[in-house]
Amino acid sequence: MTSLEDLPIRDDLRGRTPYGAPQQAVPVALNVNENTHPIPEDVAHDIVARVAAAILHLNRYPDREFSELRGALARYLGHGLGIDRIWAANGSNEVLQHILQAFGGPGRAALGFAPTYSMYGLLASGTGTAWVTAGRDDDFELGPETAVAAVREHDPDVVLLCAPNNPTGTPLSLETISAVADAARGIVVVDEAYFEFADPGTPSALTLLEGRPRLIVSRTMSKAFAFAGARVGYLAADPVVIDALRLVRLPYHLSALTQAAALGALAHADEMLAMVDEIRAQRDRISTELANLGFRPYRSGSNFVLFGGVDDPAAVFEALLERGILIRDVGLPGCLRVTAGTEAETTAFLEALAAVASSAENRIAT
Structure with a gap:
């Protein structure tokens, strides 16, 4: 065989x-x-109705720019974000893959802080990006001094910060995130896949986006929205970053059914959360x-x-x-x-x- x-x-x-x-x-x-x-059952019925309506038009390609969905995601995130600062894909893993395709690749490196999400290394290898890891502080914490020292030592093209961290659950302070964003030469990605579960009042890295065109904040609908099977991830960044991601995405990468289901869930965000x-x-x-x-x-x-x-x-x-x-x-x-x-x-x-x-x-x- x-x-x-x-x-x-x-x-x-x-x-x-x-x-x-x-x-x-x-x-x-x-x-x-x-x-x-x-x-919730009433939300499920609305999602089914929206998907059923989309099925009637499957003979046509979906909206390539998924504009309605990006608008809904921008409204959900708030922070004054507009549609031009939102991107989405089939799960946050594909969002991260787009980032590494655009800003990583052969001859470039991505830095993470171990232990962290194991898919980072796999996505790096799949895009020909060298994967480099640095250590954390005691109890899996990550302070600004430790993080910045690693950035200066390795000078990566992409930094991946998991906030809170997977698999440890460790929260990450805005102080550490801003210190890394200010020290890094390349792109800094803050993966907030679990952000909605943070203690009330915890600030998001979205508050740091203004004036930092190389900072990206990634989110997912898989966790808090109970939407893991739908595969919807998204990010917020400077409009020029969104333009860069268009260069590597596959045409019509978000199906009409995915867009319809996500819009249905976002229309009931309060109930879903x-x-x-x-x-x-x-x-x-x-x-x-x-x-x-x-x-x-x-x-x-x-x-x-x-x-x-x-x-x-x-x-x-x-x-x-x-x-x-x-x-x-x-x-x-x-x-x-x-x-x-x-x-x-x-x-x-x-x-x-x-x-x-x-x-x-x-x-x-x-």
Whole structure:
């Protein structure tokens, strides 16, 4: 049988593995940071009606500039943003891919701060961009001095700042973001995929865009909007950045159905985001109960919690899976990660973990 090694694949892709998380049918899946709350029924009906109307015109190409959607996204973000400062694609991963296609590439480098979102490195390699990582401060924090020192050392063409960070959940201060934006020669991307789950009053990097034409703020509808299956990501930046992204996008890259579904969700933004407060409450509940069980939950501004103090992450992962609970082993020593789900899902996870923690064959390091 022909193997991948038998094909004339690019040398820099040999030996690599594609991104992926376990996909298993379990009663409680809390491993990929999805919003586990269903879309409200009335919103779902409106989205279906809009998609049905779009189907009648599928013989025609969609709006190449997805102008109506960009306008709706601009209104949602606020901060005085206009349609000329908004871009969207099939999930925030494609948004990031467009950025690396336009500003990365052979002979160029992108910098991230490990541990961080594993797709950054994969997107870099897929676009022929060198992927460089620098370390973080204690407890996965990232202060301005550490971040700027790495920028000055590596002089990257693109800097990727995950705010809050995935997989650790660590919030990122505007002080660090502005320091990096002012120190970097190239493009600085602030990935705010989980921003809606931040504590109320937390300022967005959108407040830093004015006067910084090389700063980009990326968002997604996958998380807070419970729209992971629709694949809609977007960004805000200077209009000239949007012009650059047009050079690399595929023609008509956002289907008419995607545009219609996203417009339906945005038309009900308040109702769609009503579940965020509950998710935030479950996240905080998880952190409190993990600490009570002897684990170490790390600071989180997202819809998930990374926790340390796990003696054998693989064994605990499997023990939870046997009980119908799927969480994530992100490869950090002594750590596991869990998504904040519904109240019932959170209860099931905490009860299962308490049982595992007290089991003689799955010892916990405290």
